[in-house]
Amino acid sequence: MTETTPPADTPLPVIGVRTTRQRQAILAALTGRNHPMTAQAVHAALTGTGHRIGLSTVYRALHRLAEVGLLHVFDVGGERAYRRCPDTPHQHLLCDDCGLVTECPPQLVEAWLRELREATGFTPHPDRIDLHGHCAACPATPRSP
């Protein structure tokens, strides 16, 4: 009977965030994608599919949606990219080759994070673990012939 652990497919409304046509369009564009998108990319995608939305609106909306936890922010080559993420704690595996983002099974990480903290005194933030590397589909060869 509480509002904790909402189902992963409940985009909006969220307390304090208004449901607008634009925000729903942004979430729709992002949902189901495993490659994070930049603000520019989102704007281009929406504009390209006939949506009418201002660029600054995209920036502001992405900000806000990330702030309330609906989106996660990534650093892709110095630019900020966003991805629709589950509301439950998880880590990210980032393919430097194709940009694919997958989620890491939490229990696989948590034990190790604890171990790390005990050994170093450093307390890792479980929700901000982004591991760079190569996904299964992109073997060691960065540029294929």
Added chain:
Amino acid sequence: MTETTPPADTPLPVIGVRTTRQRQAILAALTGRNHPMTAQAVHAALTGTGHRIGLSTVYRALHRLAEVGLLHVFDVGGERAYRRCPDTPHQHLLCDDCGLVTECPPQLVEAWLRELREATGFTPHPDRIDLHGHCAACPATPRSP
């Protein structure tokens, strides 16, 4: 008798990279620092201490020095920051509070990375592991009262 594992305090020369007054100044400013610096910060620091150097030179030099492995690049709040790093493989522990960067004992990570790869098919890049969190000196409280 080989040129592998050069001492960590051998800034320049490096093959293909010329030793100039400006680059030495940049490396000097970065050496011994555990907080990565942005190009702007490096430029301000050098200018402030009487050095004569162009901003674009700083950008180009940081690029180049990172390219040859003398510096490591960090994403600090969307900006690129640079840090003098040991030439041996290592991981980074990034304090989101004070910005301190420490190195993680490699053996503490490598076993886990292997485990992760076997479980997920994802191959992490050992040299690009940046773990965000709080250092021992910055306890859980982000903003103190």
Added chain:
DNA sequence: CTCCGTGCAAAGCATTTGCATCCAT
């Protein structure tokens, strides 16, 4: 002697902001 590196200024781009209007609650 040759080229890489440098400086300066201009250009490029992603992102932010001011302000009037609009609409979700």
Added chain:
DNA sequence: ATGGATGCAAATGCTTTGCACGGAG
């Protein structure tokens, strides 16, 4: 009705680039 959200355009700020000169190898 009220305040958050939007759109447009201008502004901001980091980063890159063109070009001529200077210095390292």
